[in-house]
Amino acid sequence: PDPGAAIVRRRAGPGTSPKTQAAILPRHSQGSGSVSSPADDHTGETSPVEIFSIGKELLIGQIQDSNSFWLSQQVTRLGGTMQRVSILDDSQPAIVHALGDAIKRGAKTIITTGGLGPTPDDLTVASIAQLAGVGTHIDDAVVQDHLRRRGITIEEHTENLKRMAT
16 A cells, blocks of 8 residues: 555544544645545546445444445545445454455555444454554544543543554
8 A cells, every 4th residue: 555645534424323434545646745535546537446344243234334325425426436345344354355455456545434443343443554564553642632522531541442542
């Protein structure tokens, strides 16, 4: 993957579960370093987009994957070309393999949803870091803001919650 890629986190769209989404978005190779849109590949053609919904609960049909449905609509509305939508288990090797395959297929924008919560089976961040060949870092300012917003002390802030501040 592009070492200049941005990993962006944001809340899921309207009518979706409250899981968080992350996306690996390519940066322009020149200019201000702004993030490209799915339709902006400098040739006038749309670049391929793949969406991966991550979670055992999705894979076994325990809950419906409404995030990819909404995200696909938004990508298309913005002019992107959907190439693939997949559901993955909470398995770091499976996530790394699937995202790596998407890159090999030429996906220029990869969006993941799920697998970013405070439970031990949420492995999306670690998987993306492994694929990109980088580590993760817990941002102390994010931790302090999280403590303030939740009204909890550092003693109540579990390791799994700290992991979400990477």
